[in-house]
Amino acid sequence: VEPYVQSCRPGFFTEPPKSPSPDVSDSLLFRDLIRASARAAEHRASILADARHRCTYPEIPERLDQIQSFLRDRAVRPGECITVELANSLPSAITVLALLDAGYSMLLVPAAGQGARVQGGELQAPRFSRWLLSVSADESREPCALEEPTSFLRLRANPEYRASTAAPDEHAPRVYGRTSGSLGTAKLAVHSYSRVRANASRARERLRLDPSCRIALPSPIFHLYALRAAFLPGFVAGASIDFLERANLLRYLEREREFDPNVAFVTPTFCETLLRGRRSARPYRYMVIGGDRMSEFTRSVSEALHGPLINAYGSTEMGLVAMGELAMPPELRSGTVGRLLPGVVCRLVPSSEDGHGTDSPCELQLQSPYGFKGYVDLDGNELQLRSAFDGGWFCTRDLARRAADGTLQILGRSDLSVNRNGMLLPFADLESRLRAIDGVQDAAVAAGENDIRGRGLVAFCVLRSDVRLSAQELRARCAKLVPAFAVPDIVQVLDDLPRLVNGKLDRRSLAGMAQSAAARTQAGDGEPP
């Protein structure tokens, strides 16, 4: 695997020299892996399933062949880019395997009605993508016949297609990832097969996945987290995997009774959802949590009912970066994201110039053998985003701490902060103090109107359901915990924090809410300043 730094330089589309054998190209990288796993004797009893379909491992090679001949018959050539609209279903999962196996370049996107379209806008297929493939997501219909790809696949030529010189070629297929950044400009992270494959192998090793694992996967595979941390590692390991379409509490509990999983990959939000419906313990071997941080309270309730939690950390750009492991001491395992995966290096850069001493949180910057090759726009042209890198290091904008044993703790976002009275206050700091107030389940901070002291500060708190606290009481308690400059101007109690469909905090909505709350206060009808 070529060093990551090299690929950040201009010209990263020039693939490094191939290995001595001219037969081995990137396009075949998944083929041996996928076929070997499907045929392994010790994987014979494993299945892939969803609520309406199931497929044993030995049946998989034939299913892949059928999908591949469906594409060949329609003149889709390996190496061409396909935008695939997916549901989190077995037909979708098999289709993804078939595409990887044949060496297509792909962008995986949620199918209409799968609830995860980019908020506020229709999905746009990249113009360099020649084909649009949709996998049926209509639950009201009869189950699809997996051996009949026409029963679940619809192929269209992309009407917007424009050939691009920067487009991928047959020998270097790519997996594109849509970045979750809320800045609005469409950009895609480019991944090579070799890095996606290596990332999946490391995840499998870290989690010790094996054929006895029965994985519940409510997180959709069109997200790179579920694809790279769960689906591919699980498949390579010969685990049984159950894909849950349009996951909600009821569907999850129903499938849990049927499929009897012993491992689950969930987001913190979904974990909380599960806990609200749990009436008794349902132990798992472990649950892997990917995404935002989870409150201490949720974490401990989940461990009591579900068993060990393992945290995973990564991003669309860098893939899976760090992950805990079952063997870690419990407090480290649930309180950190574990150690970096082999080959990943990090550095911690103080996030403020004036330096608040050695304890001040630092920004995590990374170089990874599993990281992306760069960004492209919808025409396939390379985007030079200088702000994304700092001399070859990818800037995660996450604040982190690293213990002597190498375990990493993610503290929050580095670019979310306010300057008050000349002091830099990271939201992450204040948020963790707010969460420490007894009765507060979750908290988020956003900047309000400018005032004399700098940016106004609005805190949003979610209380535990058995707790009643007024906004004024909360603000008073907060004032006892933090220095005066950090006390929020306004505190609001919410039933829930606004979140994006992927479960991450919706910072943009929060900022809007903070602005209007501050405006109301200025008009004299809100909380006291």
Next chain:
Amino acid sequence: VSATSRTGDRDSTECDPPCVDDVVATLKLSLVAAPDLHLTLADIDEHAALFEGGLGLDSVMLIELITDIETRLKFEFLEEDLRMRSFKSLRTLAQVIVERLANPGKRA
């Protein structure tokens, strides 16, 4: 944006134990009170599906509905009540709840 938690008016049920129609009425009030749904009483068809293709509840709204009706009607669903079948429509759900109110600990 709601600035208060669930301290709003609790509706009182007409009869004790409540009948299916009372529970349907309570469920409708709960949905009208849900901040993200933007529904009025007139919008809600008690025979409509709760999720896709019906009232459009998502995963988080479902949890809010469950928590809210448990608070309003002072009971708890058993885990086996929590299945798609029970939430087919408001009327079906009301029937499940009436059953549960009558037999708080009994398995269905």
